[in-house]
Amino acid sequence: MGKALRLDGADNVATVLADVAKGERVQIISDQNEIIAEIEALQAIPFGNKIALAPLHPGDHLIKGGAAVGKAIKPVPLGQLAHVQNIRSLNLDIPETMIREIITQMNIEED
Amino acid sequence: MQTFRGYQRADGSVGIRNLLLIIAADECAEGIARAVADKTPNSVVVTNYNTCMYGGNEEMIATMINAAINPNVAGALVLNMGCGSIAPDLVAGPIRASGRPVETLTCIKQSGTVATIKEGLARAQKLVAHANAVEMVDAPLSKLVVGIKCGGSDTSSGMASNPSVGLAADKLIDKGATAIAGELLELMGCEHILEKRAVSPQVHEKIVQLISDEEKRWHVEGAQVETMSVGNSIGGLTTIEEKSLGALAKTGTRPIQDILRINAKTIEKPTVPGMYLSETTMLCGGSAMHFAALGCQVILWTTGGAGFNNPIVPVIRVSGNSQLINEDIDVDATGIMRGEDSIEEVSEKVLETLHRVINGEKTAIEDFGYAYCSLIQKDQRVERLLGIPTE
Structure with missing residues (x-):
């Protein structure tokens, strides 16, 4: 089973502590190291990336470390990878060509 | 952890180390500073890497001076070649005003590099003796x-x-x-x-x-x-x-x-x-x-x-x-x-x-190896070109 760290109680994502395979169960742990949930990864999520702990609708803020660090541009179901394919900056986007390059290099499954 | 045991400075600060700073106020004094530091325990060399002129180097010189009045520093030896515009007292003055002992030496006023190193070592010994006499106190956080x-x-x-x-x-x-x-x-x-x-x-x-x-x-x-x-x-x-x-x-x-x-x-x-x-x-x-x-x-x-x-x-x-x-x-x-x-x-x-x-315990690599004491300064001409206000 995979593990993911939720940094703050207000967060709607957790960061996976090792590569997670599609369909793998992921234990969500708090900053106090308590198990707070167990969810299924809807797609492969590489180490250091974020799994959605709640469904996000377009325009919803992505909350990590207790602060808004981006917004959803597509529906993000619980258990999906929250990253450049469905999240954008609130201030300054990275260039679209770079986003395509990241999606290609990471082999991100897009719906 | 409510207190720590450190070195009481005259300006009221408390150091966790008891160092001697050897300052090369111009780049030409670097070799002399290194030669003195090699034979002086607990000494650290800080060098002006960039010309011997004061104009345009004010921020770097201020960083050197303020590093010398860091709580961890007991005193300073200020060295220069002497043909530039950074007078040793420009650097030594504020350090002295903090209550720390300071010695200055200008190479061209001694009879050259070898004599300056010899005299520098003697002055450094005086500063070390002073540092060794600094009182240790229990300081609040x-x-x-x-x-x-x-x-x-x-x-x-x-x-x-x-x-x-x-x-x-x-x-x-x-x-x-x-x-x-x-x-x-x-x-x-x-x-x-x-x-x-x-x-x-x-x-x-x-x-x-x-x-x-x-x-x-x-x-x-x-x-x-x-x-x-x-x-x-x-x-x-x-x-x-x-x-x-x-x-x-x-x-x-x-x-x-x-x-x-x-x-x-x-x-x-x-x-x-x-x-x-x-x-x-x-x-x-x-x-x-x-x-x-x-x-x-x-x-x-x-x-x-x-x-x-x-x-x-x-x-x-x-x-x-x-x-x-x-x-x-x-x-x-x-x-x-x-x-x-x-x-x-x-x-x-x-x-x-x-x-x-x-409280005095060494870090994992203290005494083994250090980064260079880089003195970063903003180029005043570039600041002006970028429209960054200097008050």
Whole structure:
């Protein structure tokens, strides 16, 4: 089973502590190291990336470390990878060509 | 941890080390300074790397002077060649005014390099004798100033070392200590959070202004510096705010008392205990000298696995990267990445290590090897061209 760290109680994502395979169960742990949930990864999520702990609708803020660090541009179901394919900056986007390059290099499954 | 045992200075500060600074006030005095330092215990060389002229080098000279009045420094020997415009007393005056003993020597007024080294050694011995006589006291944590910096950051930094150091910083502030962070370029996009943490609208305005100034220095049209790389994103960072927030995490959550300016006219110091931001550079070598000039006795440094070190301000290295961690690292935060340790537990380890280091215990690589004492300064002509106001 995979593990993911939720940094703050207000967060709607957790960061996976090792590569997670599609369909793998992921234990969500708090900053106090308590198990707070167990969810299924809807797609492969590489180490250091974020799994959605709640469904996000377009325009919803992505909350990590207790602060808004981006917004959803597509529906993000619980258990999906929250990253450049469905999240954008609130201030300054990275260039679209770079986003395509990241999606290609990471082999991100897009719906 | 309510007190620490350190060296009482005449200006009221308390050092955790008892060093002698050997200052080469112009670049030509570097060899003489090294020759004296080689035979003088607990001495550190700080060299003006950039010409012997004062005009245009004011910020660097101010950093040297303020590093010499760091609490960890007992006294200074100021050396110069003597044909430039940086008179030794220009450097020695403010150090002397802090109550520290200072000796000055000008090579061309002695009978040359060999004689200056010989006389320099004799003067250094006098300063060492003075340092050895300094009284040790139990100081309250209100006398402790901690620098906070990251370097060689990776995925583990934002998840393990930065949050642990941030929580440790909160606990230190609650005990009455002071902490200072910098790296303003990395705080782009955090302005709204900093607005809530600034103690007043004036402090928030000053933060926004200084972040914007730093952005102007680094983001010059046609010569951009990368702020987000493909590598950052593959490592898990989705937006610039997420990267900035990861960096900000190491400053904890307590109110920000002020943002301390470092420029050609002034080096601001903390006035009341608490959390501060500063114009401390994101470049590691220069950042440690900025922390020295701001009066920090110790630095908490979060990293993937790099062994950054400074000879004036001891550096406590914290890493959460199990692939890169090695014997240079003082605090192991890899347990967080394995889901074994909590951020709370590692923050306690940070404080325990800090407690030992501020009471005299050596860090993992203290005495073994150090980064160069880089003196970063902003080019006044470039500042003018970029339209950055100099008051």
